[in-house]
Amino acid sequence: MTAAPSATAFPITRSATPVPAAERAARMENPIFGKVFSDHMGYAVWREGEGWGEHQIAPVANLPLHPGAAALHYGQQVFEGLKAYRWADGSVALFRPDANAARMARSAERMALPAFPEADFLAALDALVALDEPWVPSAPGTSLYLRPALFGSEPSLLVVPPLEVTYTLTACTVGAYLAPSKQGASIWVTRDYHRATEGGTGEAKTGGNYAGGMRATQQAHEHGCSQVLFLDAKHGRFVEEFGAMNFMAVRRDGSIVTPRLSGTILPGITRDSLLTLFRDEGREVEEKDIAIDELIADVRTGEITEIFACGTAAIITAVGQLKSDDFDVTVGTGEPGPVTVAALTRLTDIQYGRAEDPHGWIRKVV
Ligand code: PLP
Ligand code: COI
Secondary structure, X not given: OOOOOOOOOOOEOOOOOXXXXXXXXXXXXXXXXXXXXXXXEEEEEEEOOOXXXXXXXXXXXXXXXXXXXXXHHHOOEEEOOEEEEEOOOOOEEEEOHHHHHHHHHHHHHHOOOOOOOHHHHHHHHHHHHHHOHHHXXXXXXXXXXXXXXXXXOOEOXXXXXXXXXXXXXXXXXXXXXXXXXXXXXXXXEOOOOOOOXXXXXXXXXOHHHHHHHHHHHHHHHHOOOOEEEEEOOOOOOEEEEEOOOEEEEEEOOOOEEEEOOOOOOOOOHHHHHHHHHHHHOOOOEEEEOOEHHHXXXXXXXXXXXXXXXXXXXXXXXXXXXXXXOOEEEEOOOOOOOHHHHHHHHHHHHHHOOOOOOOOOOEEEOO
């Protein structure tokens, strides 16, 4: 057995002007998702022929970016999202950061970017979370959202894989991603736009997928819905995923059905964790193509009793209504159902250390 490669050190430069404690507490009170940044960031640069260097944890600052930087023009960019959770005993834990490291390496490969070594991915998270630990909130449902990213930073308008790539790691204090609601979310199933195609970039976590989906989300809002659900591009028939979350449905018999990882959807870590926990409970879990017409018929007859969206940011969002040009159906009672609610409790109990971690998903940081 070969030993895991050891991590590069991330020397720390502490901010000379951290946000004062009272101001930090005020900002952390009711954080808007992705707006309340901590004091520090992780940083490194890769250069063709040299590899990764300049590793550091430093005060958050604007980057010295040339307007011709490759990613600003051609979108050579990948990112990740994971959370640090404050436990009742004051300690802080990450959830499955190794899975995010592996996914970022796969996304990078798809986008012709160099991989950021997994050991360094973890070392930077450990160092930043430990340093910015005061930004990890303790109110229910809150956490420190961590955003590793890689992007082509070389000033060059050549359409080629970049010769210089910058890694950044930022951290934001977050509450619940969507306002908690007794009603399930209203979802617009778009037939006008697709998120991904076979052979495209759908299974990579790259910015362009989100840019391409924003018009569809606007359309959802125009129809009074909060989020969009995409169908596959080839047939316009099979459920893929929401704009930034995976799709799951519960059948009357308690079994779970979710789209298979066809190459066009993001392999969500929340999705994988929930499927594992559902299997632990002895539920049948099916990963398969889900035709929208059959899904709507099954919602109407009550064969499908619950639908929810899952992802790191919101963890689980119940779906109350599915709408499109040709249907408008209420899922179950329109409120979060028992399987949805229990799954949220089961997963968050592990993340916040209220329950045992049977699969070794937790990485204690502080
Ligand atoms: N699908 C998309 C398009 C996403 O952006 C995300 C969020 O990261 C997910 C699914 C859920 O993935 P995860 O559970 O790893 O956060
Ligand atoms: C998720 O965590 O579910 C996300 O999709 C993150 C989002 C802010 C891009």
